[in-house]
Amino acid sequence: MDLPADIIIVNGSLITFDPATEGASALAIRGEKIAAIGSDAQMRVLAGPDTRIIDAGQATVMPGFIDSHVHLFCGSVELGYLDLHGVTGLAALKAAVAPYSDETPEDAILFAVQADYAILHADKTPTRQELDSVCPDRPFAMFAPDHHTVWANTAALERAGILHGGETAAGCDIVMGDDGLATGELREPGAYAAVLALTRHGGRDLAGLISGKDPVPTPNATDRARDKAALARGMHHCAAQGITGLQCMDGNFYQLELLSEMETEGTLLCRISVPFHLRPEDPLDRLSEAATMARTYTGDMVYSGTVKMFVDGVIEGRTALMLQPYPDTTDTYGDPVFSADHFNAACTAIDAMGLQIAVHAIGDAGVRRTLDAYQTARETNGARDSRHRIEHLETMHPDDIPRLASLGAVASIQPGHAPFGGIFPAGGVGKYLHPHQIPHAYPWTQLRDSGAAVIFSTDWPVIGVDVMTNIKAAIAPLDLGPDWVDQTQSLMQTLASYTRDNAWVEFRDHQKGRLAPGMLADVVLLSHDLTRLAPAQITEASAQLTICNGRITYQAQ
Known part of the structure; x- marks a missing residue:
C-alpha cells in the first residue's frame, strides 16, 4: 500500500465471513475501502503520522450489520412519538398519555406508537369511546406495533373525516359499529391514511407505504428540513446499533431525493436501498416508475431496484x-x-x-x-x-x-x-x-x-x-x-444472515458483507467477543464503533 492507512483496528477477534482472512486480528482502512487484513504487526506497519489506531480489546470486529427490512422514514419519525410498549390497562394508558399531551400542545393530533392489540383487554381491541376517556380534549390515535392497525378516538375520526366511514382500498377496513359510526379501529393503511395525515409529518413518512406515491401536496422547504432532521436522528440511532446498511420496504421518489440530498450534505450515515411500492389499485404501467428509480439511483450509498408489494x-x-x-x-x-x-x-x-x-x-x-x-x-x-x-x-x-x-x-x-x-x-x-x-x-x-x-x-x-x-x-x-x-x-448462522447474506440478497456481496481487502469499509467493533457470550447474555454486547464507507458514524462515549 503506497499511502498510510486512515484507520487501523488491532487486537480484535475478527469475524470476517471470508475464508482467506479467517484468524486475522487486525485490519486497515484507507479511504472508503478495507486496505488490508492480517496480524497486528502487519497492520501497524501501514500506519502513518495521522493514522488512527484503535485497540479492539479482543472484542468482536465484523462487517457492519445490514438490516434487510426496515421502514426508515417511519421508524425515524416515531422516535419522536409516545412509545406505549409495555403499557397495559386503562389507568396506565391515561398516565402515559397525559404528560405527553402537555408536552406537545401544538400537534394537531396526539399520536402514539407500539400499542399492543391487548393494551386494554385480553380478548378485544380498544374502542373510540375508551380512547375518548384517555384523551377527552383533543384528537388521539395510536399505532399497533405491526403498523397494520390504528385506533383513534372520536375527535381524531371526526378531524380525519371518517367517523361515518368512508371508501378504502382492497384489504382495508374502517370498522363500523352498530350505531352506524366508526368504532375507532382502522385496519390497514388505506383505512388509517386520513388519520396519519394529521400527524406532525403529515403522513409523509408513510406515503410510500400507503400510496406508493410522493406526498401530496409537495412538501415545502420547512417540511423537507423537518423530514431530513428526522431521518438524521433515525440513522444515528441505527449507527449506534452497529448498522451500516438498511434495506427499506417502502418508498417513493421523495424519500430517494431526501436521502440523496443528505448524502451530498454529509449527513447520510448508512447505505440505503429504497424500493418502488406497487399498490393493488395501481395499473401495471406504473412499473415504469420502478424502472426509472432503478436507473436513476445506482450509487453505493443510495440506490433502488426492488418492487415491494403486499x-x-x-x-x-x-x-x-x-x-x-x-x-x-x-x-x-x-x-x-x-x-x-x-x-x-x-x-x-x-x-x-x-x-x-x-x-x-x-x-x-x-x-x-x-x-x-x-x-x-x-x-x-x-x-x-x-x-x-x-x-x-x-x-x-x-x-x-x-x-x-x-x-x-x-x-x-x-x-x-x-x-x-x-x-x-x-x-x-x-x-x-x-x-x-x-x-x-x-x-x-x-x-x-x-x-x-x-x-x-x-x-x-x-x-x-x-x-x-x-x-x-x-x-x-x-x-x-x-x-x-x-x-x-446458531450464532454464526444469525450473524451471517445479518451481514454477508443481507449483502448478497441485494446483489452487493462483491462490495460488502465480508471483511476482505478491497471491500467497502463497513465495519463494527463490539464491546465483547460474541463467541464467548452465552446466547441468553448476547444483549450484554453493544456497538462501540461503527464505520460506514470508511467514515466513523458512531463511537460510544
Whole structure:
C-alpha cells in the first residue's frame, strides 16, 4: 500500500465471513475501502503520522450489520412519538398519555406508537369511546406495533373525516359499529391514511407505504428540513446499533431525493436501498416508475431496484391470508390485497424487467399465493438469479417449505416477531392459529434445512432496530412447549444472515458483507467477543464503533 492507512483496528477477534482472512486480528482502512487484513504487526506497519489506531480489546470486529427490512422514514419519525410498549390497562394508558399531551400542545393530533392489540383487554381491541376517556380534549390515535392497525378516538375520526366511514382500498377496513359510526379501529393503511395525515409529518413518512406515491401536496422547504432532521436522528440511532446498511420496504421518489440530498450534505450515515411500492389499485404501467428509480439511483450509498408489494395483512388482525378460516370463525380467511390475476401479472412483469420483487406474505395462503406467482414468472420469463424475496412467512403449509429453494426465492425473516422471540407477548399469536398450523409457524429451521436462503431483519419500527435484541430472539428463543418447533439458530448462522447474506440478497456481496481487502469499509467493533457470550447474555454486547464507507458514524462515549 503506497499511502498510510486512515484507520487501523488491532487486537480484535475478527469475524470476517471470508475464508482467506479467517484468524486475522487486525485490519486497515484507507479511504472508503478495507486496505488490508492480517496480524497486528502487519497492520501497524501501514500506519502513518495521522493514522488512527484503535485497540479492539479482543472484542468482536465484523462487517457492519445490514438490516434487510426496515421502514426508515417511519421508524425515524416515531422516535419522536409516545412509545406505549409495555403499557397495559386503562389507568396506565391515561398516565402515559397525559404528560405527553402537555408536552406537545401544538400537534394537531396526539399520536402514539407500539400499542399492543391487548393494551386494554385480553380478548378485544380498544374502542373510540375508551380512547375518548384517555384523551377527552383533543384528537388521539395510536399505532399497533405491526403498523397494520390504528385506533383513534372520536375527535381524531371526526378531524380525519371518517367517523361515518368512508371508501378504502382492497384489504382495508374502517370498522363500523352498530350505531352506524366508526368504532375507532382502522385496519390497514388505506383505512388509517386520513388519520396519519394529521400527524406532525403529515403522513409523509408513510406515503410510500400507503400510496406508493410522493406526498401530496409537495412538501415545502420547512417540511423537507423537518423530514431530513428526522431521518438524521433515525440513522444515528441505527449507527449506534452497529448498522451500516438498511434495506427499506417502502418508498417513493421523495424519500430517494431526501436521502440523496443528505448524502451530498454529509449527513447520510448508512447505505440505503429504497424500493418502488406497487399498490393493488395501481395499473401495471406504473412499473415504469420502478424502472426509472432503478436507473436513476445506482450509487453505493443510495440506490433502488426492488418492487415491494403486499399480498395480505397480519395474523392478529385476522387479515393475513389463510388456507382455512381462523379459529372460532367459519368464513374469515383474511384479506387478499391483490386479486390473484393482477398479482401474478405484476410479478411476471417485474421479473421480465430484471427487477427484484419483495412481497409481504404472512398467512399460509398468502405465502402460497406468492410462491405461485414467482413460479408463474419463472415459467413465463425463464429462470434467472432473481433473488425474489418473501417477507415474514409467519405461517406456511409444509408442502410449500421446499418450494422456496426450488424457485431460488429468499426467506426474509424477523426473529423478534415470533411469539418465542421474547419481544411480543408469547401468547399473542397462537390463539389465532389452528393446532396443526403451529408446528409450521415461524419455520426458520425448516426453511434453512430445505436449502432456502434465509436473511434476518427487524421490520423497524414494528420492533426496535436494536441488533442484539433481535439476535437474542434467534439464538435464545423462549420455550413455548411441545406444540412449537424449536427454531434456535446458531450464532454464526444469525450473524451471517445479518451481514454477508443481507449483502448478497441485494446483489452487493462483491462490495460488502465480508471483511476482505478491497471491500467497502463497513465495519463494527463490539464491546465483547460474541463467541464467548452465552446466547441468553448476547444483549450484554453493544456497538462501540461503527464505520460506514470508511467514515466513523458512531463511537460510544
